[in-house]
Amino acid sequence: MSFKMPSTEQVRELGDSLGIDVTDSYAGFFIDFIKPFADGYRLIASLPDDVPEIKYPRGGYYRPEGDENTHGAWIAKAHIKGASSGKLAGKKVAVKDTYSLAGVPLTNGASVLEGYVPEFDAPVITRLLDAGAEIVGKSVCEYFSFSGGAATSTSGPVQNPRAWGHTPGGSSTGSGALVALGEVDMATGGDQAGSIRIPASLSGVVGIKPTWGLVPYTGIMGMDPTIDHAGPLTATVADNALFLEVMAGEDGYDSRQKGLQLDTYTKAIGQGIAGLKVGVVREGFGQYDSHPDVDAGVRAAAKTLQELGAQVDEISIPWHLIGVPIWSAIALEGTFHGMIKSALPRNIEGVYPISLAARLGSLRDRANELPDTVKVGMLLGAYTDKYYQGYYYFKAQNLRRKLRAAYDKALGAYDVLLMPTTRMMASRIPPPDAPADVLMQHSWEQITNTCPFNITHHPALSIPCGLGEGSRPIGLMLVAKHWQESTLYRAADAFERSCNWQSMGSSGKH
Numbered sequence: 001m002s003f004k005m006p007s008t009e010q011v012r013e014l015g016d017s018l019g020i021d022v023t024d025s026y027a028g029f030f031i032d033f034i035k036p037f038a039d040g041y042r043l044i045a046s047l048p049d050d051v052p053e054i055k056y057p058r059g060g061y062y063r064p065e066g067d068e069n070t071h072g073a074w075i076a077k078a079h080i081k082g083a084s085s086g087k088l089a090g091k092k093v094a095v096k097d098t099y100s101l102a103g104v105p106l107t108n109g110a111s112v113l114e115g116y117v118p119e120f121d122a123p124v125i126t127r128l129l130d131a132g133a134e135i136v137g138k139s140v141c142e143y144f145s146f147s148g149g150a151a152t153s154t155s156g157p158v159q160n161p162r163a164w165g166h167t168p169g170g171s172s173t174g175s176g177a178l179v180a181l182g183e184v185d186m187a188t189g190g191d192q193a194g195s196i197r198i199p200a201s202l203s204g205v206v207g208i209k210p211t212w213g214l215v216p217y218t219g220i221m222g223m224d225p226t227i228d229h230a231g232p233l234t235a236t237v238a239d240n241a242l243f244l245e246v247m248a249g250e251d252g253y254d255s256r257q258k259g260l261q262l263d264t265y266t267k268a269i270g271q272g273i274a275g276l277k278v279g280v281v282r283e284g285f286g287q288y289d290s291h292p293d294v295d296a297g298v299r300a301a302a303k304t305l306q307e308l309g310a311q312v313d314e315i316s317i318p319w320h321l322i323g324v325p326i327w328s329a330i331a332l333e334g335t336f337h338g339m340i341k342s343a344l345p346r347n348i349e350g351v352y353p354i355s356l357a358a359r360l361g362s363l364r365d366r367a368n369e370l371p372d373t374v375k376v377g378m379l380l381g382a383y384t385d386k387y388y389q390g391y392y393y394f395k396a397q398n399l400r401r402k403l404r405a406a407y408d409k410a411l412g413a414y415d416v417l418l419m420p421t422t423r424m425m426a427s428r429i430p431p432p433d434a435p436a437d438v439l440m441q442h443s444w445e446q447i448t449n450t451c452p453f454n455i456t457h458h459p460a461l462s463i464p465c466g467l468g469e470g471s472r473p474i475g476l477m478l479v480a481k482h483w484q485e486s487t488l489y490r491a492a493d494a495f496e497r498s499c500n501w502q503s504m505g506s507s508g509k510h
Contacts (some may be wrong), residue, residue: 075155093186197475217230248260332380
């Protein structure tokens with residue numbers, strides 16, 4: 001991109017936008033003064049970019065239809081072979097359509113990004129291929145990943161394999177469905193409010209949101225960088241631990257990855273849970289949006305853990321109910337800044353996809369294409385930004401420490417916290433002409449238990465724990481101390497073995 005000197009009119013317009021009075025004379029002074037800077041910018045443009053390498057060759061891609069895409073979960077199919085051996089040899093992987101996969105389109109479920117093709121692979125993709133996995137395609141996600149339902153993606157709704165006509169859970173909608181169908185061994189997800197755990201819960205599979213920074217977020221479209229998490233969805237706990245083992249660790253790019261405490265997560269499988277202390281969080285149950293089948297199913301799961309040798313107590317964490325407003329203030333204004341107002345994420349040193357920033361820079365020209373989920377969120381983010389100068393964003397960032405401390409206090413006495421992942425089961429996908437309020441309800445009803453842990457950064461795992469009304473899956477969420485993913489796998493594996501939920505996870509049937 002060639003740097004052009006601004007005109008006098010452009011400088012005056014910029015001054016107006018910044019509240020600076022700029023005369024023609026001052027504009028001329030400014031233009032003369034910045035000429036050396038212009039030479040520097042031209043030098044930058046002439047230098048080769050520094051982005052992650054593409055290690056594995058790939059052919060083309062295509063949009064599957066008919067019998068190849070019965071549930072609408074694939075946005076593209078491809079075949080990228082990894083190393084000939086490794087921990088993941090023979091494993092097939094679907095990649096959420098927020099991950100950069102060189103040569104394959106990235107839409108993030110959005111019409112405004114159709115035709116955009118990344119020029120490099122996200123480092124976590126290279127890790128999977130280095131370990132012997134095969135990338136077989138990209139999974140559908142919701143428009144800008146701004147929904148926990150299945151009604152906003154440009155490619156159309158994704159059907160829940162266990163309850164046709166219902167959401168498989170979003171925003172990683174296709175990822176949850178493809179794992180539940182048994183079409184892949186693992187699908188990657190991104191989680192800013194629950195978008196890994198929600199599809200795990202509603203589709204009846206296993207999904208983990210690791211500790212913030214454990215898995216590098218480089219090359220993945222996000223929202224506010226302080227809530228972005230990446231992780232795996234799988235049919236079984238053992239597979240989940242195996243994939244996280246490959247995905248975790250510093251990539252040398254993402255500045256969020258500080259002080260990581262890695263572990264061999266597969267060693268947690270088969271250990272049993274005798275003596276493990278479990279705190280059942282009262283505030284996660286019995287709320288305005290709690291379905292009685294979900295509450296009963298998760299409490300039955302807690303009793304099962306007790307029968308397996310864990311100490312199980314009911315505890316209270318009142319701050320849990322304040323998690324949603326704190327999350328909202330951070331997520332909405334933060335995403336407005338990172339996606340609408342500017343293409344620059346806050347306080348993150350890493351890899352910047354230049355071509356994607358250019359596409360987002362033209363978003364205003366097509367803003368009417370955005371679904372109500374994005375429009376409402378961005379209007380509120382713009383309102384608090386303009387009229388309150390970031391007060392609520394910054395106050396919420398400060399209050400996240402109090403919320404984190406409340407969970408940490410409970411985790412000082414207990415190894416894991418327990419509650420429903422989603423307080424309800426999969427809801428029906430609204431029709432395309434549904435009123436805005438119906439779409440919004442469908443899109444945001446699932447996050448009340450999940451989103452607090454995006455702002456406190458605790459690892460949280462969802463595992464199937466039964467079926468409720470209409471044979472719809474119920475998800476059990478376990479939360480542990482930072483970097484204690486192995487504790488989650490230990491508890492989840494013991495529960496899975498006792499209930500034989502592996503068969504549900506791997507078959508895609510009830």
